[in-house]
Amino acid sequence: MNTKLKHEQIQYIEFLSKDIVKAKNFYTECFGWKFSDYGEHYTAFEGDYVDGGFTTGTPIKGTILIVLYSKDIEASKNKVISAGGTIVKDIFSFPGGKRFQFTDLDGYEIAVWTE
The missing domain is CATH 3.10.180.10 (2,3-Dihydroxybiphenyl 1,2-Dioxygenase, domain 1)
Incomplete structure (x- = not known):
């Protein structure tokens, strides 16, 4: 890692x-x-x-696009949802791992990825 x-x-x-x-x-x-x-x-x-x-x-x-790293992508996704964020791209795979994208309360799109 x-x-x-x-x-x-x-x-x-x-x-x-x-x-x-x-x-x-x-x-x-x-x-x-x-x-x-x-x-x-x-x-x-x-x-x-x-x-x-x-x-x-x-x-x-x-x-x-700001991209955050997460050790536990499912937990991070659940925190985003709990805080009122909107998932705009559910977890998907790419050549370096997995990621999802969400909008925050102001409409900014941010991504979260994991290995």
């Missing part, structure tokens, strides 16, 4: 980008981020204090 993962801590951020190649070049030059491509429409990055990704799309103010 990755020792830098902390339960329910912001751990990953996703951006929309019209041009992933330009985004990769920009963030490599600015911050030295390292990238791993997963097909032509997604690239993940690693920085010193944050990991994230870029997916193909038109950037719109407010479209960065």
Whole structure:
């Protein structure tokens, strides 16, 4: 298990980008981020204090997706529901684990993932 993962801590951020190649070049030059491509429409990055990704799309103010890590995704989902959050994407599998997405009381969409 990755020792830098902390339960329910912001751990990953996703951006929309019209041009992933330009985004990769920009963030490599600015911050030295390292990238791993997963097909032509997604690239993940690693920085010193944050990991994230870029997916193909038109950037719109407010479209960065904050992703929390959870040691127990079912328990985290139940806490979201109990607190009044709305599940917008139920738990699904992806090549790194599982995740779900919810909106908070202000309508912000946030994701939670586990290995």
